[in-house]
Amino acid sequence: MATRIEREGDELVITGREWWTSGAMDPRCAFFILMAESDPTASPHRQQTMVLVPRDTPGVEVVRHYPVMGHHDQHGHAVVRFDGVRVPVTNVIGEEGGGFAGAQARLGPGRIHHCMRALGAAERALALALRARERVAFGGPLAAQAVVQQQIAESRLEIEQARLVCHHACHVIDTQGDEAARDLVAMAEVSVPRAATRVIDRAIQLHGAGVTDVTPLAGTYAWHRAMRLFDGPDEVHLRSIAKGELGRRPLLPPG
Template sequence: MDFALSPLAQGRLAELHEFMDAHVYPAEPVYQRWRAEAGHGSHDVPPVVEDLKAEARRRGLWNLFLPDVGGLSVSDYAPLAELTGRSPVLAPQALNCSAPDTGNMEVLHMFGTPEQRSRWLEPLLDGRIRSSFAMTEPDVASSDAANIATSIVRDGGDYVINGRKWWISGAADPRCAVFIVMGRTDPDAPPHRRQSMILVPRDTPGVEVVRALPVFGYQDQEGHCEVRFTDVRVPAGSLIAGEGDGYMIAQARLGPGRVHHCMRAIGMAERALELMVRRAAERVAFGGPLSGQGVVQQQIAESRLAIEQARLLVLKTAWLIDTHGAKAARTEIAAIKVAAPRAAVEVIDRAIQVHGGAGVSDDVPLALMYAHARAMRIFDGPDEVHLRSLARREIARHA
């Protein structure tokens, strides 16, 4: 395996380092102050976000996640995704590389009709709108996609959608213009052919954003929402691919997307470790700096081990996707979704501990990063589902 970056990726990475130092990190307190003044329940977009997007685009740091657009392989993009993870709220969005838009753009790029691409993919790639992916439901265990109960019923030249979703990221953002909704088109089909995906404009009658759910008390600007679809009618041409293709589409969007998520988690862990080491060197207790205490040294060393192990596994996965395709990397794709968030949670937790009371405050980004990393162990499939998949493949391999 060769993890060397292409010349294009090396240039983009150097440019991104400069962009982060000169623009993103200084924008973090500006963003937080604006949101605090706007109020806890506000989902308006701080103006500094558009400033960052304009600067990123000027530097050529735009849509880097999509190989056919950004010119980077999955392996090339991985270290850039890691770097954006150091500022998970601002950096991915500044580069037009934030979820759920990235996955939705990949879906439209791979499976969208020319009309669907023109109406939705082009403005998404241009950063003029945002989108949501509506799969998870409150009334069923959505970790098993076969349970999805939202109905998508053909009625003449239309489809009619009824159902209730939640944890729909981005749905409260005023820029959200479209949902990709997953639901049942044929309840009697085999389990993996029951589901379909369909495009639903945000302003369609019957679409109701009920509430935005906080994560560990944090109310993200874009919102993670409960959404109700009541007799929502869209033209039949809104269906993505064909009836029964929902599960296939979901699997296709997961491979590169998991690499992006996991590398951003590693970026959070790296920043947490950096903050931990600085705090340990500056803080004096019991006659010397904390960095001189054996227990703190062990926390630092364990954190470095966890980060390096997780990073190598994710890079291996990216290399497999590039060289053999996502199907050949299924085991690794499941593995990184467990390993990377787990490592990030462990490292951030140690950093919080070394910071003491400051670690759970908003004076440092650790508490917010912990909320993001801990939630990753649930969204996009909980750890238990991926461990189940890993165990089944390992058992089958030795059978």
């Protein structure tokens, strides 16, 4: 986290560059929610602050737009430069130093919502894959081929397995709170996008032309492959899951 916030009286001065600002290219975007380092001497979880920055503030520059694996998201992701940007202290979200806590409060529920939508995308991809009943190859319906039936069955299995992980995480959030569900959310964040991309990939394979924009499959695949990064890399979630498992499992006696 390299962008800096320095307090000068009743103002905050922001300097830095944000490399992945989701929604910045949407013409309706009037302000940014910026999280940056405000006190490098504080404890690790109190170094960051969240602040509202109006888009038209002097010193704010939207530099460029990023596509996602070749596809342009409707709201856009951009590089945004902050060059001595000044906003009032009243623009702080919550409290100074509370940025990390604020981010964590929404990340768990936000991640599980992404997983819910990924399940819907996987269902849509499987529905499109079932057009194999209409396609003819080798003198008969493509769906009559054993390998195609296996792919359809594997997709249904993976969707249902991923759905159970997601439902379990949601149940624990509802009944015990976000903290109790932390490891389950991490499990969903790894397993659901993995399952979704495999299901979508099979649907692309069955379509043949699924790599084009004639169907939504290519764009859907790109988004859900990127999902394994933008809510935290798989590797970070796996480390969190392992640490939780190692911390709660007692050592068994040898033999």
